Amino acid sequence: DTGVSQDPRHKITKRGQNVTFRCDPISEHNRLYWYRQTLGQGPEFLTYFQNEAQLEKSRLLSDRFSAERPKGSFSTLEIQRTEQGDSAMYLCASSVGTGYGYTFGSGTRLTVV
Amino acid sequence: DAKTTQPTSMDCAEGRAANLPCNHSTISGNEYVYWYRQIHSQGPQYIIHGLKNNETNEMASLIITEDRKSSTLILPHATLRDTAVYYCIVRVPQAAGNKLTFGGGTRVLVKP
Numbered sequence: 415d416t417g418v419s420q421d422p423r424h425k426i427t428k429r430g431q432n433v434t435f436r437c438d439p440i441s442e443h444n445r446l447y448w449y450r451q452t453l454g455q456g457p458e459f460l461t462y463f464q465n466e467a468q469l470e471k472s473r474l475l476s477d478r479f480s481a482e483r484p485k486g487s488f489s490t491l492e493i494q495r496t497e498q499g500d501s502a503m504y505l506c507a508s509s510v511g512t513g514y515g516y517t518f519g520s521g522t523r524l525t526v527v
Numbered sequence: 528d529a530k531t532t533q534p535t536s537m538d539c540a541e542g543r544a545a546n547l548p549c550n551h552s553t554i555s556g557n558e559y560v561y562w563y564r565q566i567h568s569q570g571p572q573y574i575i576h577g578l579k580n581n582e583t584n585e586m587a588s589l590i591i592t593e594d595r596k597s598s599t600l601i602l603p604h605a606t607l608r609d610t611a612v613y614y615c616i617v618r619v620p621q622a623a624g625n626k627l628t629f630g631g632g633t634r635v636l637v638k639p
Contacts, residue, residue: 418570447626456614456629457571470626505570516563516627518570 418519420506426525427496434492435522439508443517446489448481449505450474451521457505463489496526531615536634539609545602547633549615552596557619560591561627562600564611571614571629574600605637 419438427433439446444465449457460479461471465486475481478496483489493500507518532550539545551560561576575582575589577598582589588601602609614632 456612456632457627459626459628462626507570516571516573518572520569 418506418508418517420504420519420522422522423520424523424525426527429498429526430495432492432494433496433524434490435504435506435524437489437491437506437508437519439488439506440517441487443508443510444486445509446483447507447509447516448489448491449507449518451503451505452501460491493524496524498526500524501526531617531630533613533615533630533633535631536636538636538638539602539605541607541637541639542604545605545609545635545637547600547602547613547615547635548597549600550597551615551617554595554617555619558617559620560589560595560598561616561618562587562589563614563616563627563629564609565614565632566608566611571627574613605635607637607639609635610637611635 421436425433447462448460450460451457459472460475461481463483466483478494481491501524503521503523505518505521507516509516559576559578562574563571564574565571574586575584577589577591579591579595591598612632612634614629616627
């Protein structure tokens with residue numbers, strides 16, 4: 415296992431369309447996180463899972479956003495009715511418990527036109 | 528999590544040591560100092576962390592002042608591949624959520 419994988423790397427979509435991103439964490443990592451990063455800013459926390467349970471959601475995560483981690487392995491992040499303001503890099507990270515070993519994926523860059 | 532203050536940007540000469548400062552004057556006793564970096568078009572990468580003692584690993588050294596209100600990340604021999612945005616984060620490892628709160632970071636440019 416070489417790290418956290420995210421798919422796709424790039425996504426261009428028209429405003430109003432739905433998009434779904436996938437994250438495959440490091441296999442033994444029980445915690446999985448989603449972050450969003452806009453140009454020139456640091457990543458912002460969106461939500462996290464411990465195994466299959468979604469334990470926290472940021473206020474940034476509007477009703478149009480939903481995340482799942484059905485079997486405690488991979489996770490999906492769906493954005494419904496995309497808006498231009500959703501254009502950003504969406505990063506996934508995983509870790510074991512509360513340790514320091516966060517590992518980030520390379521992200522999915524979303525462009526809403 | 529305590530707020531951190533970092534310079535917006537800094538340049539460094541290749542082969543020289545890069546010293547990246549971070550102020551965290553409101554840090555509490557159980558908060559650790561973490562450093563991550565983000566190379567262009569990649570996700571953030573963990574570098575090092577510490578509580579109050581100085582730490583060193585294969586990537587960098589972390590120097591924390593005795594009062595813990597500031598710290599310095601040292602890249603001993605900067606290379607062009609160290610060009611990145613460096614984030615200083617303070618947090619309690621066992622805090623609920625275990626999430627990282629990123630600020631703006633320091634944009635480091637290593638020049639030949």
